[in-house]
Amino acid sequence: MQLLRLGPPGRERPAVRADDGVTYDLTPVTTDLTGEFLADDGIARTRDALAAGELQPIVVDGVRIGPPVAGVGKVVCIGLNYRDHAEEIGAAIPAEPVVFLKTPDTIVGPHDEVLVPRRSVKTDWEVELGVVIGRTARYLETAEEALACVAGYVVSHDVSEREFQIERGGQWDKGKNCETFNPLGPCLVPADEVADPQALGLRLWVNGTLRQDSSTANMIFPVAELVRYLSWFLVLRPGDLVNTGTPAGVALGQPEPKPYLRAGDVVELEIDGLGGQRQVLGQA
Structure with missing residues (x-):
């Protein structure tokens, strides 16, 4: 379902x-x-x-798919959560999860246009497993308690502008919160229909070239630990989204000249059992 x-x-x-x-x-x-x-x-x-047969079938061909969750309260993101990604960009393996926030108004549909910000020279891609919260998570003690708070899973694209993020001072917020920087969907798959969130393949292509090809098995901090950990620093509420990090293969980790995104590029991404996305890049 x-x-x-x-x-x-x-x-x-x-x-x-x-x-x-x-x-x-x-x-x-x-x-x-x-x-x-x-x-x-x-x-x-x-x-x-x-x-019970109470629902009527509908025709969906040609109909836009929106983000699968309405009114997301907050988007909590985890940085450097794949060892190979940390290594490719020369970052130390974190001892605890690296946490940052994106604003909910960055969320768009899975096939909506993604806008390259004005003056951007380093717009980057990041396929991620998104975790949607279904119960309030507050001061959780165990992995079991944490997973009980998960409503389902979704494909999330944590688009980033690396110059804004890394070279313009302060925290990461400037490079993470540009408009359209979090395509979400196409669907929300209930948690009990995902046998193991740590055994999902995730892939991303740019203009037909495979750039990311990994598995959630390679996370440093798994889903259960992330939800448990976060619950000690903030309250996760139903409808909140947790982006769990990206594997190696981002533009930032490539040799020079790094293949950052430009208007007209096509990005496609997918996660096993959760569907796929396709965005054509436009110019803000």
């Missing part, structure tokens, strides 16, 4: 794709896929409605 939001920006409607590939209108169950929906057993109610 996959949860989706379909339609123009700001007017998306909830839908569910069943295991047989048929997509159904989810408005009899909820007006939108919000944190409140996730916290209120919305996934279970969706399964019940599907099983």
Whole structure:
């Protein structure tokens, strides 16, 4: 089962794709896929409605796919969470998770245009496993408690501008929060339908060239530890998103001249079982 939001920006409607590939209108169950929906057993109610035949099939060909979660409260990101990525950019392996934030208004749909910022010379790609929170996570003690707070998983693209991030002073925020810098989706897959979040292949291509090809098995800090750890520094609430880091293969880690993104480039990315994204780069 996959949860989706379909339609123009700001007017998306909830839908569910069943295991047989048929997509159904989810408005009899909820007006939108919000944190409140996730916290209120919305996934279970969706399964019940599907099983009872209460939902009507819909035609989705040619319909825009929006971000699969509406009204994300905060986007918490983890840097340097793959050993090979830290090594390729010459960074030390962190003893604890490196944490930074992105603003929720960076989130766009999985196939929406990504804008290269004005004066940007180092716009970069990062395929990541996104974790969507379904229960409040606060001062968690165990991995089991942490995973119980996860509603589901999603493909997340943590687009970055490296000059803004690294060379312009201060923290990373300037290089992480440019408009359209977090395509999300296409769907939210419930946590109980992902057998092992630490055994998912993730890949990214730029203009048809494979740039990233790895597995979440290579994370330094796995999903359960990230959620547990974060809960001691901030409260994770239903609908929040955790971006769990990217593997090696980013432009920053390539030999000179580094192949940073330009307007007109095409980026495609995917994670096993979670679907794929495709963005054409535009100019802000």
